[in-house]
Amino acid sequence: MxxxxxxxxxxxxxxxxxxxxxxxxxxxxTNKLLFSAWNTKHVDKWNGMSFKELKRKIGENIERLKHSYNEVLAQRTPDEFNSDLKNANFKDLFEERRYALIRRNTDLRSLPTIRPYFNNPLSPGEGYPFDHAQETHLYIGSPVLLSHYSQDKAWAFILTNDHMAGFIKVQDLMIIPAREAKILMNSHKFGVVIKENLNIYDNNDNFIEHIKLGTILPTTSENGKLKVLVPTHHGLEEIKINPNDIAVNPxxxxxxxxxxxxxxxxxxxxxxxxxxxxxxxxxxxxxxxxxxxxxxxxxxxxxxxxxxxxxxxxxxxxxxxxxxxxxxxxxxxxxxxxxxxxxxxxxxxxxxxxxxxxxxxxxxxxxxxxxxxxxxxxxxxxxxxxxxxxxxxxxxxxxxxxxxxxxxxxx
CATH class of the missing domain: 3.90.1720.10 (endopeptidase domain like (from Nostoc punctiforme))
Structure with a gap:
């Protein structure tokens, strides 16, 4: 380099x-992707694919990680890979199908581990930061569909609105009852945060998250005061927000x-x-x-x-x-x-x-x-x-x- x-x-x-x-x-x-993950709950297709096709695609994606390098740039042993694969518990794929929200900004991983999966670091354009087990980074409040849990119950495999699938840590997920999910989909206006790294706090002034520009959150207004609904450890909380920090309308x-x-x-x-x-x-x-x-x-x-x-x-x-x-x-x-x-x-x-x-x-x-x-x-x-x-x-x-x-x- x-x-x-x-x-x-x-x-x-x-x-x-x-x-x-x-x-x-x-x-x-267009906002047609806004709840595409939740709309999958009662149908047998996701992103135009049957679940059988999706299962095959996931298998292909996992196969490409088999010959990889770990965080010390040493070739990953078969035992290391098989341990992660076993913990992925793919035999339970789509068993849960539950509505959920992302509780804090978090990484979506191909396998239930934070350890990187690099290709040969001596190859051009490989090694750091190209961790091929990194699917995406999800923002707080994102609607997702829970597929199943890892074998150790520490990870949840989810489907996203952006047609991506992978594991997040269970503490970063909040399950939503169907009734609440329908209210969110039908009864709230959604705003887009327009300030980068906006700090938000709960009603007791406890820090919640650094909100990224582009984060989409449901909004509500009471007595002329704008609030956003944010998933916390206490459930969905209404948090005050400066109207200049969010676009309620495009x-x-x-x-x-x-x-x-x-x-x-x-x-x-x-x-x-x-x-x-x-x-x-x-x-x-x-x-x-x-x-x-x-x-x-x-x-x-x-x-x-x-x-x-x-x-x-x-x-x-x-x-x-x-x-x-x-x-x-x-x-x-x-x-x-x-x-x-x-x-x-x-x-x-x-x-x-x-x-x-x-x-x-x-x-x-x-x-x-x-x-x-x-x-x-x-x-x-x-x-x-x-x-x-x-x-x-x-x-x-x-x-x-x-x-x-x-x-x-x-x-």
């Missing part, structure tokens, strides 16, 4: 207020609101699959658009497939043709650029050149057959050819060269 300074990060302002945005698009809004997609949301997300650390509570490229995209009423799936592949009628295949275009298409048809913050495993927001242009907002681990470098990374490790505004000035910059491994889709999010 290398840590050379990146020219883009010195020459491009890391602040969206400096970008040239002449036309603000009217973006599509924010207008205006330049000032774009700046307000985007600039809180810039320069935040990169986190593969939400590792350490940080954002990867798709979590950044998801959290950026949520305050504007556009609730996207969690991973980049599903985000790229969410609006098929608004998606262009650009895999056979040259870099020059892709950039021309972005300038001609893309509208600032109204288009996404996708390559396998990564996604970025088209942020308009700076001094006539297209720029992107994205969370990125590093720039691929190539020397002969050897690949390495120049680490960036955060969310940035960059050109489409970030790091091109570096020695051994690999044009054919760059994000824009490998970009295969452009997704337009405006009406």
């Amino acid at each position: 290398y840590f050379s300074e990146i020219k883009d990060l010195k020459q491009l302002p890391q602040d969206t207020r400096s970008l040239n945005i002449e036309e603000i698009p009217e973006i599509i809004t 924010l207008a997609f205006s330049k000032s609101n774009i700046d307000m949301i985007a600039n809180q997300l810039i320069a935040r650390p990169y986190g593969f699959g939400g590792y350490l509570g940080n954002r990867d490229s798709s979590q950044l995209v998801k959290d950026f658009y949520a305050p504007f009423g556009l609730y996207l799936p969690r991973n980049s592949k599903e985000q790229s497939e969410f609006f098929p009628h608004k998606t262009l295949d650009v895999s056979n275009l040259s870099v020059k043709e892709k950039l021309r298409l972005l300038k001609e048809k893309g509208k600032p913050f109204g288009a996404l650029i996708y390559k396998k495993g990564r996604i970025a927001i088209y942020a308009g242009d700076f001094e006539g050149k297209p720029v992107m907002l994205h969370s990125v681990w590093g720039v691929v470098l190539s020397k002969g057959k050897n690949l390495s990374r120049n680490v960036i490790g955060k969310s940035v505004i960059s050109s489409s050819k970030i790091g091109k000035e570096l020695d051994n910059y690999s044009k054919k491994d760059s994000f824009i060269y490998k970009a295969s889709k452009i997704i337009f999010l405006y009406k």
